[in-house]
Amino acid sequence: MMNLKRLFRSFFKRGKNNLIKIISLSIGLALGLVLIAKVYFEQSYNDFFPDNDRIYQVISNYSTTEGNKAYPQTPGAVAVGMKTELPEIEVATRYTWLAFETVMVTPDKKKYTGNVILGDSCLFDVFPRPVLAGDVKEVLSRPMYIMISRKIAEKMGGINQAIGQTFTFDSRPGKPVTVGGVFEDMPNNSHLSYDVIVSMPSISQFMWDGTMNWLGNDRYMAYVKLLPGVKPEVLEPGIEKMKEKYLPLEELEKSGIDIGWDFKPLLEIHVGDEETKRMTLILSLLAIALLFTAVMNYVLIVISSLVNRSKEMAVNKCYGASEKNIYLRMLSETLLDIVVSSAVAILLIFVFRGTILSLLNTTVSDLFTLKSILLLIGVCVFVFFVAALIPGHLYARIPVAVAFRNFTESKRYWKLGLLFIQFIAAGLFVTLLVIIGRQYDFMLNKNPGYTYNNLAYCSLSGVDSELRQKALDETLRLSEVAEVSSCSQLFFDFASGNNIRLPNGEQELFNIADQYAVGNGYLKLMEVPIIEGRSFIENTPSSKEVMVSRSFIDKISKHVDWPDGVVGKNIYISEHSRGLNDTYTICGVYEEVCMGIIGHQDTRASVMFYNEKPSSYLIIKFHEQTAEALEKVSDMLTALLPDKDIQVYSYAGEMRGKYSDSEKFRDSVLIGGIVTLLICLIGLIGYTNDEMNRRKKETAIRKVNGATTVDILRLFIKDISWMAVPAITLGCMIAYFIANTWLDNFADKAELTIFLFVGCAIAVFIIILAAVIINCYQAANENPAESVKSE
Known part of the structure; x- marks a missing residue:
């Protein structure tokens, strides 16, 4: 209990810069943990489906005179044929899109909006969701009957009230459908996103019926669930026999076409996408950079108070404290800082949950699930040990003699090393931000071959x-x-x-x-x-x-x-x-x-x-x-x-919306860059304050011997520059490789010139120099008599 009281008293003790430590660490934790949670969320796609390791998407492979191409759509009969002809398949299903974000109109003119698919009666066998009302098999086998999500049902008055109601789709008037059942909403980490499932037997009411077509009309998404222990390779002989049985192979050969089917694991549909992999890599690197910068700044601040706390640690050793006790002291202090910073970080995440949703397209509740929280706790534990053990090692080495004389060791090279890492992060974020901004502007302003200024459109x-x-x-x-x-x-x-x-x-x-x-x-x-x-x-x-x-x-x-x-x-x-x-x-x-x-x-x-x-x-x-x-x-x-539900859209506005992911990524990097730069400046100001105090008498003697204010400032600038220039350069180089990874998403790219990187490096360097000059100016102008009168 006494140790706890002492710990809390020391938390509010002056000279330990606890407020600055908490602010910088909590902001870094908030941003870093959110980005890590986003990465985990992206990696968790489709893992909630039972037996997800046995579910595969059917991929159509076409070999033509133009080469080989793979498509995720198949003709309607493929899934049914595979279930019939391949005994290794437990169940198969297919669906096709009817409308995206379409308006559904009830007889009393109430309107609801949602995504609509046509699905067969086996859809829930492959992709089960809790059924809140109705018999799925029966509903999806009856023409003009539908299953709706909980979200739509609640808008219609409730789950029980929705059953039996009818509505028509705004894009297909005169075709009323009846609600026969309600299913639980699809989670956001699913590659499937539908609110209404129209029974497959209804398809002829809305479009040409190609449900049993083996060739052409490749609009169906087909999935199979294999028997336990079966691998897709086992199906190849059966697929060849199926092709011989159902496809006109001679005609296809004359046309120069060869058709086949492959299987893609459900868990790789989103995670294995090249764009997802690149974005995950970049977000991971940004999260690590943010957390590392925040932790290094925390360590820098703790080391900066080494001189002030040296007597305290030496006195503790005089009273019998061992190195282990010093380590435990630092661990307990760091634990308190981490707990407080984590609490502030959680508060920041809650306050800015709307911004998080806007930038990452993911709600806070989706980001912070039980599994992701356990992962983030592990990250915080790692941060705790790094932030505690480095200062603990330095404090434990303070000699007992410090209790009886002044302690002059400043651990300057430790501080410069930590600042070096922070400057790398600053150069990285600023350069990356400029590159992303250039690419975003390039995409918006590139001539697409037509003019859409002053243009609007409306769906009829x-x-x-x-x-x-x-x-x-x-x-x-x-x-x-x-x-x-x-x-x-x-x-x-x-x-x-x-x-x-x-x-x-x-x-x-x-x-x-x-x-x-x-x-x-x-x-x-x-x-x-x-x-x-x-x-x-x-x-x-x-x-x-x-x-x-x-x-x-x-x-x-x-x-x-x-x-x-x-x-x-x-x-x-x-x-x-x-x-x-x-x-x-x-x-x-x-x-x-x-x-x-x-x-x-x-x-x-x-x-x-x-x-x-x-x-x-x-x-x-x-x-x-x-x-x-x-x-x-x-x-x-x-x-x-x-x-008719009339919506007149600005073509230019919708074009900007098409690039919203790039815009949000730019804004995310902007926030990360600003935070990283601020944390770096906090660390830089702390370092220059320590250096001014350490070299106070030296600067006074220099002024007595004729040094001007500019000479004194040059002294501090030179001290920072030899370390800042290579750090910023390294940050720009890392940004180049990260940016190239991101730019691989685009066929047309903004040009990356050497002048862009040099300009970014100079801009960061100028900001650092400005902070040094502003912080050191008062000390450089100080009366030297004040500094040497105690000698």
């Missing part, structure tokens, strides 16, 4: 063609609107694919990104240049023209020699052509546009068709886009289409 999915045309006409009448057109596919969204053949040709040449139908003046509105031929002949009821991108020329030239160009040539396009003789004529070639976003670009050639009737997206170009103009269009369309 589920609206008939007459009302779409009326909506287009009424929008064009608004004074704020310059042009209006329509399209089936937005450039930044992922495009479906179709295959190209020559007329009467047997071989499929290559796959293209299909933009489907566009309306009048679409390319002109989007400011996409036409480099060969012309645009579509408009107002044609049934057009057989197609436009292709520049890269289409390069693709087709590998298979056929058209010396006079592609314009005017006929091609077969799967899905659009009803037979080998049903061809489309290339009327023009447009300049290459960026499909998708940088980092997730679709590198295929693209094609587009013309439709006189407006397509599902209304594209609006304003004279000047303002919030008022967007609202005016929205109000007009809402009045025209009262049963």
